[in-house]
Amino acid sequence: MSARPRARLLQVLRIVERTPQMRRITLGGADLAGFTAGSEGAHIKLLFPPLAGEAPVLPMLGERGPVWPEGAVRPVVRTYSVARIDAQAQELDVDIVLHGDEGPASRWALTARVGDSLGLAGPGGPELFRADADRHLLIGDPSSYALLCAVIAKLPGHARIDALLEVPDAEEVQPLPQHPGLTARWISRDGAPAGPSLRLLEAVRGLPWPSSDRVSATLAGESAQVVAIRDFLLRERAVAKSMMYAVPYWKDRWDEERYHDERHRIMDEFDEAQA
Numbered sequence: 001m002s003a004r005p006r007a008r009l010l011q012v013l014r015i016v017e018r019t020p021q022m023r024r025i026t027l028g029g030a031d032l033a034g035f036t037a038g039s040e041g042a043h044i045k046l047l048f049p050p051l052a053g054e055a056p057v058l059p060m061l062g063e064r065g066p067v068w069p070e071g072a073v074r075p076v077v078r079t080y081s082v083a084r085i086d087a088q089a090q091e092l093d094v095d096i097v098l099h100g101d102e103g104p105a106s107r108w109a110l111t112a113r114v115g116d117s118l119g120l121a122g123p124g125g126p127e128l129f130r131a132d133a134d135r136h137l138l139i140g141d142p143s144s145y146a147l148l149c150a151v152i153a154k155l156p157g158h159a160r161i162d163a164l165l166e167v168p169d170a171e172e173v174q175p176l177p178q179h180p181g182l183t184a185r186w187i188s189r190d191g192a193p194a195g196p197s198l199r200l201l202e203a204v205r206g207l208p209w210p211s212s213d214r215v216s217a218t219l220a221g222e223s224a225q226v227v228a229i230r231d232f233l234l235r236e237r238a239v240a241k242s243m244m245y246a247v248p249y250w251k252d253r254w255d256e257e258r259y260h261d262e263r264h265r266i267m268d269e270f271d272e273a274q275a
């Protein structure tokens with residue numbers, strides 16, 4: 001069997017507190033060589049060691065998929081987004097929401113120190129927006145902050161952009177990239193839980209909707225909210241599936257192990273609805 005590493009082993013270079021509930025972690029190391037430049041917003045898998053400070057065991061890529069060393073404790077895998085990649089300096093930023101210590105990724109980010117190791121696979125994922133649209137709708141929460149910033153930064157100066165971001169409280173509001181066509185609104189939940197929140201949906205409902213506009217929607221965040229907004233755009237605003245990036249990133253009160261299959265079911269259902 002010819003095996004080669006399936007993931008990169010990186011080290012924490014810097015940690016910046018962006019808000020009380022978000023840390024920007026800069027990862028680097030020789031293993032970043034060849035990482036796709038310009039891939040901000042793309043999906044990546046982070047492989048967390050069982051204990052902070054340890055190096056995660058990484059799989060090799062065998063002929064029939066990943067191959068793990070015998071008896072190895074496998075890392076916990078979570079999906080994140082590229083916030084910034086500097087291929088030349090071999091640095092990659094990830095913006096990680098700190099939502100407590102019950103989730104292994106959030107727990108790792110809370111206690112991470114410069115020099116800690118982390119595995120990374122990717123980048124990948126679907127197209128983030130439709131470049132041929134007249135107007136761009138960007139909808140999300142702190143988990144999709146890196147994605148939405150990446151889309152704003154990639155859109156040309158003549159693009160018209162409406163960005164709506166829901167945050168747990170006002171302290172989580174952050175700067176967005178400068179763009180001449182950007183109208184942004186931050187919506188605070190004032191500490192209320194994310195799953196039942198209808199504030200983002202109401203804000204989307206309230207947007208003016210000239211019928212001539214060809215709209216591209218980039219939508220990601222809490223599952224119940226993403227599904228409700230996606231269905232609203234599809235059914236009541238006639239935004240075609242081909243014009244949407246609509247990905248539920250996490251589900252209130254469900255950890256990723258429990259939510260993973262449900263996310264794929266939701267996305268398959270969406271594909272079938274458009275078939």
Ligand SMILES: Cc1cc2nc3c(=O)[nH]c(=O)nc-3n(C[C@H](O)[C@H](O)[C@H](O)COP(=O)(O)OP(=O)(O)OC[C@H]3O[C@@H](n4cnc5c(N)ncnc54)[C@H](O)[C@@H]3O)c2cc1C
Pocket residue numbers: 043078079080081082094095096097098099102103104105106107142143144146147247248249250251252253254255256257
């Ligand atoms: C394509 C994609 C890109 C993503 N990009 C990012 C990114 O750039 N930055 C980022 O922070 N997240 C991102 N996420 C979301 C991230 O993968 C999830 O939040 C993940 O569940 C975190 O894992 P965990 O181990 O911390 O918590 P888990 O073990 O999965 O969950 C433990 C508990 O925490 C809750 N929880 C999980 N996520 C959140 C959250 N964001 N806010 C509040 N409560 C939460 C769960 O409901 C559960 O009750 C992305 C997800 C996808 C699918």
